[in-house]
Amino acid sequence: MTLEPRTFDPPRLSDGRPLLTARELRKTYGRVTAVEGVSLEVYPGETLGIVGESGSGKSTVLRLLNLEEPADAGDYRLDLAAYAGENLLGLDRYRRRELRVSQIGIVYQQPHMGLRMGASSGGNVAERLIMAGERRFASLRAAARDSLAASEFPLDRLDDPPRVLSGGMQQRVQLAKAIAMRPALLLLDEPTTGLDVSVQALVLDTLLRLRRERRIATIVVSHDLGVIRTLADRVMVMRGGHVVEHGLADQVLDDPQHPYTQQLVHAKL
Numbered sequence: 001m002t003l004e005p006r007t008f009d010p011p012r013l014s015d016g017r018p019l020l021t022a023r024e025l026r027k028t029y030g031r032v033t034a035v036e037g038v039s040l041e042v043y044p045g046e047t048l049g050i051v052g053e054s055g056s057g058k059s060t061v062l063r064l065l066n067l068e069e070p071a072d073a074g075d076y077r078l079d080l081a082a083y084a085g086e087n088l089l090g091l092d093r094y095r096r097r098e099l100r101v102s103q104i105g106i107v108y109q110q111p112h113m114g115l116r117m118g119a120s121s122g123g124n125v126a127e128r129l130i131m132a133g134e135r136r137f138a139s140l141r142a143a144a145r146d147s148l149a150a151s152e153f154p155l156d157r158l159d160d161p162p163r164v165l166s167g168g169m170q171q172r173v174q175l176a177k178a179i180a181m182r183p184a185l186l187l188l189d190e191p192t193t194g195l196d197v198s199v200q201a202l203v204l205d206t207l208l209r210l211r212r213e214r215r216i217a218t219i220v221v222s223h224d225l226g227v228i229r230t231l232a233d234r235v236m237v238m239r240g241g242h243v244v245e246h247g248l249a250d251q252v253l254d255d256p257q258h259p260y261t262q263q264l265v266h267a268k269l
Contacts, residue, residue: 017079019044019184019217020065025074027060034060036241038074044184045215049232049249051225051264057241058221059109062187064089065219066106067096078103080184101131105178105216109190111170114177117163121148121173124162128180143180151176152206168199172206179210186210188220192227204230225265229253237261 018041027035035057042048050058063069065076067088076088080103091099108114115124125144134140145155153172162170171191178186188207192200204227211218220231228235228249235252237245237260245258256262 016043018042019079020219021075021077021079022065023075025061025064025076026072027057027064027069028072033241035064035071038238038241038243040219040236040243040246042185042217042219044217045211046234047211047218047220047232049228049235050219050221050238051223051228051235052238053223053264055240056238058238059189060241061238062106062189062219062221065185066104066187067091067100078184097131101128102181103183104185104187105181105183106187107171107174107178107189107191109193111162111167111174114174115162115170118161120159120161121153121165121176122158124173125177125180128177132181144176147176147180148173150179150210152202166199168195168203171195171203175203175206175210179214179216182214184217186216186218188218188222190222191220192222192224200227207231225253237264 020040020042023039025035025038038057038061040048050061052058064071071089074089077083077086078088083099088099106114111117116127122141122144125147126140129140129143134143145158148158149155151172153169153176157165157169162173165173191207192203195203208231210216218231220228222228232249234247235249236243237252237258239260245252245256245261252261253265256265
């Protein structure tokens with residue numbers, strides 16, 4: 001299989017409310033400003049792609065949205081009943097954990113960041129369910145199987161630890177763990193880096209199917225514009241912690257307006 005460009009209908013931004021709204025996010029590390037004044041919205045069933053060179057701040061944005069790190073400033077809301085009207089950046093650590101377990105799934109570039117490499121693949125997925133309060137072994141195993149099947153992981157390897165699996169299969173275990181609680185928001189940080197083209201295509205097909213079936217709001221960070229073109233409805237281009245261009249994926253990638261975006265696109269041609 002090859003990474004062919006996909007055609008999407010324009011994102012229907014007028015249908016309902018965005019699931020995610022973030023305004024003026026800011027994050028510094030000492031004297032280095034990693035993210036400055038970043039705002040974004042994502043609707044249910046929509047995928048926002050974030051692109052930029054290394055150090056542009058795109059992965060930092062994901063960590064802020066996953067509540068892994070405290071922001072220095074900003075407002076971040078999800079259109080969920082349990083968190084209505086709340087700036088999530090102000091949640092205490094217990095409610096942050098609860099939100100991350102129940103409503104946010106993440107797939108990291110490096111599988112060891114999201115998985116216990118020595119535990120079984122099924123056990124990795126079950127861990128998320130245990131964190132959500134499930135304790136019955138039969139229910140845990142059944143739910144883990146269902147989630148792994150949804151990510152197209154071979155169930156005859158349910159008991160194999162990720163450390164003996166290929167990179168593509170490790171990413172499928174990460175994805176199964178991320179979607180186990182049927183989250184409203186899915187965050188993908190360079191999900192196909194290091195995979196060969198045929199395995200990339202399989203992973204991307206799985207992500208497209210899950211988005212279609214479950215209407216998960218998704219944010220994907222990638223340096224690979226082929227991946228962004230395949231997955232994203234809209235694209236946000238970052239440089240030096242700032243957003244320099246933002247629009248529909250086809251518009252941004254086929255007719256970039258900002259000189260930096262033009263440079264990125266032409267470098268990939």
